[in-house]
Amino acid sequence: MKVPLVIIGGGLSGLAAAIRCARYSPGVLLLEKHHRPGGLNSYYHRRSYLLETGLHAITNFAPEEAKQAPLNKLLRQLKLRRKNLEIYPQTTSEIHFPGPTSLLFSNDFDTLKSSIEDSFPGSRKAFSELVTALDKQTPFTPAPFRSAKKFILRYLRDEILAQMLLCPLMYYGSSVENDMDLSQFVIMFRSLYQEGMFRPAGTIKDFLDMLCAHLDSLGGTIRCSCGVRKILVKGDKAWGVELDSGEIVECDYILSTAGLSETIEMTGKEDKYRHEMRLGFFESIFLLDGTSCTTLPRDRTIIFFNRKMPFNYGRPDTAVDPASGVLCLPGNFQGRPEQKVLEVRMTHLANYQYWQQLHNDPPAYAEAKEQTAQTSLAVAEDYIGPLKRHITFQDSFTPQTIRKFTSKKQGAIYGCPTKVKDGTIGLANVFIAGTDQGFMGIVGSMLSGVSIVNQHILPRL
Amino acid sequence: MTRDAIQDLIVEIIADIDEDADFDDLNPDKPLRDQLDLDSMDFLDIVMELRKRHQLQIPEEDYPKLATLNSCADYLEPLLKDA
Numbered sequence: 223m224k225v226p227l228v229i230i231g232g233g234l235s236g237l238a239a240a241i242r243c244a245r246y247s248p249g250v251l252l253l254e255k256h257h258r259p260g261g262l263n264s265y266y267h268r269r270s271y272l273l274e275t276g277l278h279a280i281t282n283f284a285p286e287e288a289k290q291a292p293l294n295k296l297l298r299q300l301k302l303r304r305k306n307l308e309i310y311p312q313t314t315s316e317i318h319f320p321g322p323t324s325l326l327f328s329n330d331f332d333t334l335k336s337s338i339e340d341s342f343p344g345s346r347k348a349f350s351e352l353v354t355a356l357d358k359q360t361p362f363t364p365a366p367f368r369s370a371k372k373f374i375l376r377y378l379r380d381e382i383l384a385q386m387l388l389c390p391l392m393y394y395g396s397s398v399e400n401d402m403d404l405s406q407f408v409i410m411f412r413s414l415y416q417e418g419m420f421r422p423a424g425t426i427k428d429f430l431d432m433l434c435a436h437l438d439s440l441g442g443t444i445r446c447s448c449g450v451r452k453i454l455v456k457g458d459k460a461w462g463v464e465l466d467s468g469e470i471v472e473c474d475y476i477l478s479t480a481g482l483s484e485t486i487e488m489t490g491k492e493d494k495y496r497h498e499m500r501l502g503f504f505e506s507i508f509l510l511d512g513t514s515c516t517t518l519p520r521d522r523t524i525i526f527f528n529r530k531m532p533f534n535y536g537r538p539d540t541a542v543d544p545a546s547g548v549l550c551l552p553g554n555f556q557g558r559p560e561q562k563v564l565e566v567r568m569t570h571l572a573n574y575q576y577w578q579q580l581h582n583d584p585p586a587y588a589e590a591k592e593q594t595a596q597t598s599l600a601v602a603e604d605y606i607g608p609l610k611r612h613i614t615f616q617d618s619f620t621p622q623t624i625r626k627f628t629s630k631k632q633g634a635i636y637g638c639p640t641k642v643k644d645g646t647i648g649l650a651n652v653f654i655a656g657t658d659q660g661f662m663g664i665v666g667s668m669l670s671g672v673s674i675v676n677q678h679i680l681p682r683l
Numbered sequence: 684m685t686r687d688a689i690q691d692l693i694v695e696i697i698a699d700i701d702e703d704a705d706f707d708d709l710n711p712d713k714p715l716r717d718q719l720d721l722d723s724m725d726f727l728d729i730v731m732e733l734r735k736r737h738q739l740q741i742p743e744e745d746y747p748k749l750a751t752l753n754s755c756a757d758y759l760e761p762l763l764k765d766a
Contacts, residue, residue, distance in 0.1 A: 680731060
């Protein structure tokens with residue numbers, strides 16, 4: 223079998239890349255190891271529930287008329303009509319730190335500005351200077367790592383305010399401990415604070431089904447349960463891939479969304495990134511009986527919290543670090559129909575090695591998961607009131623779970639700290655896209671797939 | 684293809700990329716990108732559509748020649764003379 227382009231990985235970046243290519247070229251083949259597409263943003267069934275993985279909210283909210291906004295740009299590139307995509311904007315989200323300190327933000331940037339004026343009146347001018355400085359940055363031009371923290375502190379003298387602003391951006395996309403690359407910070411600042419958050423109507427399954435149907439209508443093919451064992455290389459070019467089944471698919475180009483280190487490993491070349499520290503996460507989903515639980519706040523979509531100063535965004539030595547995290551209320555998006563079952567999601571930083579070792583002892587692993595979920599639940603109750611007696615179902619995933627279903631090394635959802643912005647890995651016809659190319663979030667990773675295809679593959683196919 | 688037909692083709696391609704594009708006051712000597720708020724990603728779609736519809740391989744170094752409606756006609760007229 224020979225195709226012009228093989229895409230490795232059916233997550234959102236791979237799907238976007240496949241759709242983009244299939245618009246202009248027949249024979250695009252997408253290979254996904256898992257039995258269903260979605261990658262980090264997929265779903266599974268337990269009892270009668272459909273549970274989403276990954277997706278809390280999609281950043282980069284934009285109104286329909288903002289033509290150059292990343293969301294609308296992406297839809298145009300994929301030839302998906304914005305009018306056919308029903309989206310629900312967030313209500314208000316919060317950044318909560320110890321003491322009375324709290325900041326609010328919404329899809330209107332003024333919410334954050336006035337919240338800073340209220341909580342940090344002395345920093346009003348400094349914040350507006352920071353915003354002006356960030357607006358002048360050109361984050362898509364490849365540049366070496368620059369510390370976002372240092373950059374922010376040049377403007378904001380208030381260390382607490384700086385930590386608070388960093389917290390959501392780190393949790394939604396930093397693969398680096400206690401800092402961020404400045405370019406990444408600029409992109410995330412825009413996508414989270416200046417644009418905002420939303421979610422599509424329905425579930426992630428509906429969104430994935432829509433993308434798969436679109437790819438199919440353009441003549442592209444998705445093969446699931448089809449892992450790639452090797453990228454077959456001769457000289458400085460790849461000539462095909464070998465699947466887990468032993469089957470060989472020849473191709474002219476390969477786009478891999480499996481990750482930088484993961485892709486290099488497939489080529490058999492030396493992987494200098496394999497020892498880089500990766501950040502793992504632990505997430506619990508609590509489903510609540512909507513008729514009995516009437517106290518859940520309706521005016522908060524996501525609460526980014528930190529309970530211990532200074533804020534530490536780093537790999538914990540223990541199972542998880544419950545001192546900070548993300549509390550998501552997926553029911554609280556404007557326009558989303560009332561649900562009989564309410565949902566609360568809690569995320570913390572976790573230690574991959576701990577969960578990986580424990581995994582060999584299934585009862586101990588299950589117990590640690592349960593205990594950690596209980597700890598996390600108690601933290602959630604501090605912010606949104608009693609939950610425990612309303613719970614009808616709960617489940618958790620560890621970095622080991624993510625490793626198992628997505629093949630991301632150490633279950634690191636934001637990948638390797640090193641990002642390859644031009645998408646090249648030293649082979650003439652193999653490119654990477656997705657998380658390790660450096661665009662974060664769902665819109666970001668999809669745009670990553672699109673832009674690597676535009677830059678390296680479409681003009682040459 | 685005549686110059687007029689080529690310009691119509693470009694307008695049709697852009698209308699397909701952006702269904703809300705407004706062509707009423709289009710100046711044929713001014714850059715399409717500025718007038719229609721297109722970026723480089725949209726611009727690549729024009730090139731790809733020309734390839735798909737007329738099997739034209741436009742090299743990257745020639746992309747600037749498609750900047751305005753008139754320059755499109757100048758550049759594409761000889762290439763599409765039999766179309």
